[in-house]
Amino acid sequence: MHSFNAGWFQILLDPDFKDNSYLYISYAAENKAKESALKIVRGKLTGNKLTEVETLYLAGPYSHGLFHYGGGMVFGADGKLYITTGERNFYEHLNPALPTAQDVSDKRGKVIRLNPDGSIPKDNPDFGKNAAPGLFAVGIRAAQGIIQDPATGDLWFTEHGTFQGDELNLLEKGANYGWPYKTTGGYRTKDYKPEVPNDLIFKEPVYSWDHTIAPTGLTFYQGREFPQWQGNLIVPGLSKGNLWRLIIENKELIAAEELFINDRVRLRKAVISPDGQLYLLTDEEDGKLLKVVNKAKE
Template sequence: MRQLRIATTLALAIMPLTMVSADTYTSSQGNFRLETVASGLEYPWAIAFLPNGDRLVTERAGRLRVIRDGKLLDEPVSGVPDVAARGQGGLLDLLLHPDFETNRLLFLSYAHRNAEGMTTRVARAEYRDGALHDLRVIFEAEPRSGTSRHFAGRLAIPADGYLYVAVGDRGERDRAQDIGDDAGGVHRITIDGETPEGNPFHDEDGSKTLFTLGNRNIQGMALHPETGELWSHEHGPRGGDEVNVIEAGTNYGWPVITYGINYNGTPITDQTHKEGMAQPLHYWDPSIAPSGMAFYTGDDFPQWQGDLFVGALKMQKLVRLELDGREITGEEDLLTDLGERIRAVSMGPDGHLWLLTDDSDGKVLRVMPAK
């Protein structure tokens, strides 16, 4: 993979956003506005769009909420599994099966706690009439840990039909280089929770579901609309947030190589490159704490077609990345005046970009053309 220079030294300078009015913004590609679809959500984490027009939103505290006809329903969906809402843990990602309209299947990732500690779990269920039915756990990262950090949790189903599950290093960095440990990588399973043949470490003495390793804490995954490739981004420590393409058996280097340092300013390693370990397509230094990502495929903003949008928690903004194949050729910061931590970025079936804000009074926002 081709390494790019630090974002602040890109040939195309970062273009700051200017607020035009209270709800209208401009970028280098024109004006847009934000529409508040719902508010009053407690740290929303993920959104899914149902065929009937309803939207489902996870709240980190452990609730699955319904937005119907522009209104957040008071009653949450029943049948949600027990969730450990501690530290960075809670109810996390939500993914509909590609054939949801027929089979009603969805997947939830969440933090779970028992006497042995905490871990990342994935459950599958059928959604009918405002309730989850036949819920069962299909993945559990092992071993558990006493920490409450870096659960990852992002989910994706590419064209191969398998479920890809991101698991963080749980704040115990060396676990990400151990193929016998489920932490710090992406896992590939069937929708029933079985291990597919052909997983890269299937025949080795390690995790049979492990698909990649050396991932610190993936907080965004999205399928490229043309190639079908699975793209991701992950949190670095102090610096070194990365954008990558997820490929079988790839070691993304954490913590052996990184562009970040410890939070106290001391070095983690003196290496940014090593043979056999992938370079990121792009990295941020300083960190922006990326969360959520989506490729723009709508019609309202033709100039955005194929661009990659990434939310930022720490830097409270939306980042637009211009692409030429796998090369990131430009970067623009949006919504820097909004004052909101952006947790999720999704393309809706209506052709609009949707955002979730990470707050005790979290919002569902839709990016619309300026009036």
């Protein structure tokens, strides 16, 4: 069950790929006990081979269950590598007294910020002496998509809720996004009532959906087919096959449009190609790469 949430999550090119040939891969790594954890590796693409492969980050501990790894990656305008890590709990009652996503000593349920070589930037936020290395933000359930707004440099990420609670968040240094203390949805464990500390400040989502869409790998539209979409955020989803166009101004959402409602398919990722075309990756046994074209221009 839920095995479709494990595997390879993302391949990301280094900003200086043309000069250094580095690419980054996030995936579900397995140990001898058949437990898994999110791992980030870097290697050089030489011809059709990946060489000099090294592990940059392991968001352990290893555990059972093939879900909620995170695995989103993006380079920020600052040249740093940002990684989303999932909390790895399917039911809320599996959390310890200090929930995984709120425990700063745990790498899971966080956003991690690294230098391209895997070292820790000196200007990362200070979460205390017991904090896991690389922490940039905490309180995140399961974020699969993170992207930079090319116009502003802001970083945005989507987060899976349980029953509803899917969110669009603006990344902020040192922020706590609330999970599982605070959610715009509900819990799978119906009687789950975490004891919330009084001294925490939570970062509110910019937008949350009132039904489950299971948002995945998002992108900002910079293409030629749909001039009216320029600069809009494209958010695909797994649940029932969702695809959304979000219009953002001054860090706020001003409009949301659901696309292709009569042609639904589970979607794992949206990307813009170097020549400005929008492609969608479907999530099926015979998964497809779909090119979105404007038939009105034909």
